[in-house]
Amino acid sequence: MSEIVINIKNSEITYPIEIKNEPVSDLYNKIINVINGENYLVVISEKVEKLYGKELNFPKSNKFILKDGEKEKNFNNYQKIINKALELKLTRKSSIITVGGGVCGDLSGFVASTYMRGINFIQVPTTLLACVDSSVGGKTAIDTNFGKNMVGTFYQPKCVFINPNFLKTLDERQFKSGLGEVVKYSFIEKSCRCDVEYNLMNFLSEKFNEINQRDEKTLAKLIEICVNLKKSVVEKDEKEADLRRILNFGHTYGHAVEKINNYKKYTHGEAVVEGMRFAFNLALKLNKIDKNYKFFAEDVIKKFNFPILPQYKSEKMIDIMKSDKKAEKNCINFVLPTDYSVVDIFEITENILTD
Ligand SMILES: NC(=O)c1ccc[n+]([C@@H]2O[C@H](COP(=O)([O-])OP(=O)(O)OC[C@H]3O[C@@H](n4cnc5c(N)ncnc54)[C@H](O)[C@@H]3O)[C@@H](O)[C@H]2O)c1
Structure with a gap:
């Protein structure tokens, strides 16, 4: 315990x-x-x-x-x-x-x-x-x-x-949906400013089979790591004035995917994974990361066999993302990767997304 x-x-x-x-x-x-x-x-x-x-x-x-x-x-x-x-x-x-x-x-x-x-x-x-x-x-x-x-x-x-x-x-789809948020924590770990370094990315790779077999002890440890990372963030910024915004990695695009499908077709975790794919592509386009990290991230996502969702019309997605409560003025706030397990927040204008 x-x-x-x-x-x-x-x-x-x-x-x-x-x-x-x-x-x-x-x-x-x-x-x-x-x-x-x-x-x-x-x-x-x-x-x-x-x-x-x-x-x-x-x-x-x-x-x-x-x-x-x-x-x-x-x-x-x-x-x-x-x-x-x-x-x-x-x-x-x-x-x-x-x-x-x-x-x-x-x-x-x-x-x-x-x-x-x-x-x-x-x-x-x-x-x-x-x-x-x-x-x-x-x-x-x-x-x-x-x-x-x-x-x-x-x-x-x-x-x-x-x-x-x-x-x-839990059925396989819902279990995997939860793994979507777990993988998110592995991509943002260093930005969580936690005193303990868990290296969740390694944990996911080393314990891949145990996680998928739902070994009780492994799941308890996995939950403990994620909760400690979240604790580190929310203790410093309860009301999302600053640091807590990093927890939205994959969520700006992900929420729009959920909305465009009337919250019926995809689970939250599936939409967040799609949002992370989008964020990695955008980060590469803006030179925030190099190709190696993008390919590495794609491999992590592929390994867990998350579904690949259809591409949606960008104008419609932009409209939805602009009405997100995290959007400001004419910019959409995106959490983007900048290094291994590091993310930052960027104000992205519409023209960058439609280019
Ligand atoms: N408050 C937050 O900080 C925060 C963070 C992330 C996500 N969310 C929200 O969480 C929601 C998604 O949550 P979710 O993924 O748990 O989905 P969910 O609550 O819809 O549950 C998924 C399905 O699993 C079933 N289920 C629950 N427990 C089960 C069990 N033990 N065995 C078998 N079936 C079980 C449920 O009945 C449901 O059909 C979204 O609305 C999302 O916005 C909130």
Whole structure:
């Protein structure tokens, strides 16, 4: 077992992240212990409810079951969950617990941050993507017709329980989607300014088979590395004023891919991988990296066998990227690679993208 403590500098917020391989049924007592006799609502993803509902043992009356898919991260479900919290008479001392992937976590975190101006929020991530990324750092959101994550808050959880045992039932596509964010961390590691040098790129190469076979210990270590890299970034810049922007590597283009396909066709991780491919090409075009690094990166991506997505019309993609909340004036902010595991932020004008 390992425990990582997040300590946000400016807001004096501290919370633990436990990473432990244990029977899923052990979670119930842990959570009941944390909520300390107060009322609670569990927001659980439909698939996770089917697979683990009995073992988790939460009473039906305290559960909101969220249908699967990115399209469920919307206002309608936000309102339904708020209504359920009101029905249950949750107070400011109550907790919202999320059990599921990033969709469930982002949406219920947004509810927790706004219900009575903010109540306790506990994350139990059950996808690889949620374990390595979305359950840590406090970004909550819902999507709108105008774009992804357009409404949301920064709201840190009270604690996070990561149990890699959940990952055994994840289908291959979703497992690989999480690996997309893992590979992202390997490309940005040195820019995360972490005290420990993990060399995630080497770890991915050395432990390739164990990762793909979902060896529990290897996955726990992989999650630990990614969480520590994210910790290093969010502790220094909780609200994405500066350093945290590097976590968006692959996301500017990736979010546009998700949007252009109405959030239905590709997973978040698949879109981010496509965004990283785009960023490597752009970086080479702008002489930020040499050909060797671009080929090396392509090999890393190829090795994991991520799907190659179609090319989209650049004008349409630019329009979507310009409406991203990270865009400024007439420029689109891109995180681009500049060296092995190093990235930087660049303001890119439209003409460079259409050339
Ligand atoms: N808040 C953040 O910092 C942050 C960071 C990265 C991504 N995100 C968001 O995360 C979302 C993507 O999250 P995701 O990849 O977890 O997708 P997801 O939440 O849609 O989950 C993927 C699928 O896996 C199923 N599932 C979950 N756990 C399972 C398990 N243990 N066994 C079998 N099936 C299981 C779900 O029901 C769902 O069908 C996106 O909305 C993205 O914007 C947020």
